[in-house]
Amino acid sequence: MSRALGTLALVGLAMGLVLGFLVAPRELTQGNVQRIMYVHVPAILVAYLAFGVVLIASIVYLVRRVDAADRIAHASAEVGLLYTGINIATGAIWGKPTWGTWWTWDARLTSVSIMFLMYLGYLLLREMVEDRERSARFAAVVGIIAALNMPLVHFSVYWWRTLHQPPSILRPGASALPRVFWMVVLVNVVAFALLYAYFVMKRTRVLAYEAEALA
Amino acid sequence: MTYARRAWIVLWKDAVTERRAKATLNALLFFSLLLLFVFQFTLGADRERLVAALPGLLWLSFVLTGLVGLGRAFLVERENDCWDGLLLAPGDKSAIYLGKVAGNLILMLIVEVILLALFTVFFNVDIGRALPALALILPLGTIGFAAVGTLFAAMTAHVRAREVLFPVLLLPVQVPVLLGAVKATEAALAGESLGAVTPWLQLLVAGDVIYLVAGLLTFDAILES
Numbered sequence: 001m002s003r004a005l006g007t008l009a010l011v012g013l014a015m016g017l018v019l020g021f022l023v024a025p026r027e028l029t030q031g032n033v034q035r036i037m038y039v040h041v042p043a044i045l046v047a048y049l050a051f052g053v054v055l056i057a058s059i060v061y062l063v064r065r066v067d068a069a070d071r072i073a074h075a076s077a078e079v080g081l082l083y084t085g086i087n088i089a090t091g092a093i094w095g096k097p098t099w100g101t102w103w104t105w106d107a108r109l110t111s112v113s114i115m116f117l118m119y120l121g122y123l124l125l126r127e128m129v130e131d132r133e134r135s136a137r138f139a140a141v142v143g144i145i146a147a148l149n150m151p152l153v154h155f156s157v158y159w160w161r162t163l164h165q166p167p168s169i170l171r172p173g174a175s176a177l178p179r180v181f182w183m184v185v186l187v188n189v190v191a192f193a194l195l196y197a198y199f200v201m202k203r204t205r206v207l208a209y210e211a212e213a214l215a
Numbered sequence: 216m217t218y219a220r221r222a223w224i225v226l227w228k229d230a231v232t233e234r235r236a237k238a239t240l241n242a243l244l245f246f247s248l249l250l251l252f253v254f255q256f257t258l259g260a261d262r263e264r265l266v267a268a269l270p271g272l273l274w275l276s277f278v279l280t281g282l283v284g285l286g287r288a289f290l291v292e293r294e295n296d297c298w299d300g301l302l303l304a305p306g307d308k309s310a311i312y313l314g315k316v317a318g319n320l321i322l323m324l325i326v327e328v329i330l331l332a333l334f335t336v337f338f339n340v341d342i343g344r345a346l347p348a349l350a351l352i353l354p355l356g357t358i359g360f361a362a363v364g365t366l367f368a369a370m371t372a373h374v375r376a377r378e379v380l381f382p383v384l385l386l387p388v389q390v391p392v393l394l395g396a397v398k399a400t401e402a403a404l405a406g407e408s409l410g411a412v413t414p415w416l417q418l419l420v421a422g423d424v425i426y427l428v429a430g431l432l433t434f435d436a437i438l439e440s
Contacts, residue, residue, distance in 0.1 A: 062436050110390075117387040124383060128374050134439075138370045141433040145363065145388060148425050152391035152418060159414050 002205075005198040012191025016042075019184045036094040037181075042188040044087040044112065046196050050080025051119065053200075055147035058140035067211065068204070070136040073143055074126060075203035077119050079196050084116045111153040118146040132211065218310050225314025230321075232291065239287055239322065243280050247330045250276045251337050265338050270400040273334065274393060277357070278386075280326050285319055285364035286381045289372035302438060312365065312434035316427070320354075320361040327353055340404075348403035355419040356396030362426035363388050369437045395419040 020038040027034035057073035060066065091109065092102045103109065122142050129135035233239060254272055258265055265272070292298045301311055331349070335342055342349065367384050371377040395415040402412045409416065 062433065114387050114390050121380075121384045121387060125370070125374075125380060128376055128380055129370075131373075134373065137436045137439065141366065141370070141436055142384060144433060145366070145426070145429055148429055149388050149391065152422050152425070155391075155418060159418075 002198060002201045005194060005201065009191060009194035009198050012187065012194050016184065016188040016191045019187055024180050024184050030098055033094055033097050036090050038184050038188050040087055040090040040094060041185050042192045043083045043090065045189055046192040047080045047083035047087060047115075049193060050076045050083060050196060050200075051115070051147055051150070054080065054119075054122075054143045058143035058147075061136060061140045062144075067136070068208075070140065071204045071207040071211075072200065073140065074207055075200045077122055077143065078203060079199045081116065081119050081123065082199075083192070083196070084112060084119070088112060088116065114153050115146075115150060118149065122146060132214070216306070218307060221304065221306060221310035222313040222317065225311050226317045226321075229291075229315070229318040233318075233322070239284055240325065243284050243322075243326050244329060246283060247276055247280050247326060248333065250279060251330075251333055255337070262338065266340055269334070269338070269340060270397050270404055273331070273400060274356070274397050276330055277323070277327050278360070278389070278393065280330070281323050281357075281360055281364060282382050282385065284322055284326065285361065285368050285385075286371070286377065288315060288319055288365055288368040293372060308435045308438050309431040311438065312369075312430055315369075316361050316365045316430065319365050320357060323357050323361060324354065327357065342404065344406055345403040348409050349400065351409070352396060352399045352403060352416075352419075355416065355423060356392055356399075358423040359392040359419065359426050360389055362423065362430050366426075366430045366434065366437065369434070391418060392422045395422070 016038065020035050024035065024038070026032060053076040054073045057069045057076065061069040061073065088109075091112075095104070096102050122139060125142055126135050126139050129138055254265070254276075258268065292301060301308075304311065331342065331353075334340065364385055367381060371381045371384070374380050395418040398415045399409070399412045399419070403409070
């Protein structure tokens with residue numbers, strides 16, 4: 001199962017690379033730099049998915065107290081954090097030639113970095129609470145609070161003056177992207193999501209082994 | 216015993232302890248006075264600059280005193296097996312949470328009012344006209360802070376490195392509340408009507424409700440052991 005997932009993810013990523021570099025046309029104003037978006041956007045979308053999974057797994061853990069849910073939340077948060085990091089890094093690389101700066105305290109940059117910090121704190125909590133069962137319970141609470149907090153953080157986007165382009169996919173109305181760009185992003189979203197699932201699966205298994213070894 | 220009565224008892228117990236020992240309040244007041252001096256030294260004697268930064272400085276000092284104060288909220292329970300007493304209390308544990316939040320809220324509001332007075336005296340600012348608006352903004356901003364702070368304080372009471380972990384967990388979560396509170400305070404101090412910052416006030420209310428509900432629902436899982 002996990003091998004199939006891994007292979008699929010690999011194929012998807014290869015497809016995304018080919019589409020992003022060879023099929024998608026060079027953007028007129030931004031030039032080749034724009035191709036970073038094919039990584040930047042899918043990374044954050046799958047990161048949101050990952051943190052959504054953390055939320056659901058955390059609720060399931062608090063209600064049912066099944067260890068598997070806790071391990072999925074743990075693994076998903078780690079991979080989500082990785083993807084958020086990729087999003088922030090690619091954004092900075094894109095921002096330097098386009099905006100003229102690596103970083104700016106624009107609302108969306110800020111809100112994603114807050115998300116990054118919240119889940120960093122989440123993993124830190126897991127590390128610092130020694131008792132496993134207690135650490136699982138506490139982490140579940142933080143995982144829920146962090147996810148509930150994200151809409152509040154996200155809303156600030158619309159109320160703050162912002163340098164970032166308005167979100168091109170997650171917004172009401174028609175998409176602003178031409179069809180080719182859309183397609184490449186979509187392929188990459190699927191590929192990234194498959195890779196995410198593969199990582200979570202592997203990591204969950206490692207966590208289960210760890211728990212077994214320590215028990 | 217009704218739910219409200221149980222929450223009230225927790226609040227009452229904390230209030231009596233605080234009134235007799237005055238440990239937290241005294242330390243916090245002294246700490247906030249020191250903060251004023253630090254602001255003065257680091258920003259220089261330029262009054263204009265201090266006044267321009269006032270909304271931010273106010274909330275910065277509220278947050279810092281809040282971090283120090285709330286971090287201690289559950290430490291008293293670890294002495295004399297009080298924690299077990301709380302665990303053995305019959306009925307819904309969220310009543311304990313509510314009592315604790317109320318206690319922390321009152322403590323923080325007392326400190327905030329005194330800080331506000333200290334600011335007006337030491338930095339010679341006139342906030343008279345903004346007082347009605349601030350009377351709304353301060354509690355709105357503080358409820359959210361106390362709600363999450365109390366929850367996280369109960370968690371980190373068990374952790375050895377709690378002094379680090381508590382702010383690291385609490386601060387990023389508090390960003391929306393802090394933003395809304397600072398923006399609203401800015402408008403209030405500039406003499407604008409609150410109508411101009413309605414979205415921020417709505418955000419504060421939404422945050423307060425979400426955090427309180429989340430706290431009420433999850434506190435049981437934290438208190439277990």
